[in-house]
Amino acid sequence: MVNDTISDMLTRIRNANMVKHQIVEIPFTKMSNNLAIILKEEGFIEDFETYSENSRNFILISMKYKGTERLPVISKIKRVSKPGLRIYSNKSSLPNILGNLGIAIISTSQGLMTNIKARQLGIGGEVLCYIW
Structure with missing residues (x-):
């Protein structure tokens, strides 16, 4: 159980960004959902969607990269x-x-x-x- 869900979300995004993953899975909370909305509105992520598996909710974030070298948008x-x-x-x-x-x-x-x-x-x- 993670106590600081915001830090957990930001760390997952940072780690996925460093190894250039396309999708990140994050446990759903209202706070992480609102953070994902802001990141999408500001153009830092491509898109996100929520889904449920075994009565647990998750957010799938699609990361955003630039160019053929896939440079991360979030530096x-x-x-x-x-x-x-x-x-x-x-x-x-x-x-x-x-x-x-x-x-x-x-x-x-x-x-x-x-x-x-x-x-x-x-x-x-x-x-x-x-x-x-």
Whole structure:
């Protein structure tokens, strides 16, 4: 049983990215599903779908690569806030990742969103991870 499902998801994506796997299987949680939605909207993954096997739900993520050399679209993925040390940011100090070339995923009172969308709405929250 994994206690930190967000770190588990990000590690599975990072490992699959390094060895250039096409598909990653992740245990389904509402948080991992919302993270997959954001990653797809921002163009970091190709697609994802959920399926059930033996009364357990999973998410299948289709990874995205560029060119004939299959260069990964995700060059770095970093967990920021951890269960032992939560990192929060208010609306005025939201992170700016590589001049908005990357994103930070923020858990706000209005759900998960990118740092760019949170800045537009003028809200802060817990900084979950950085992706670029």
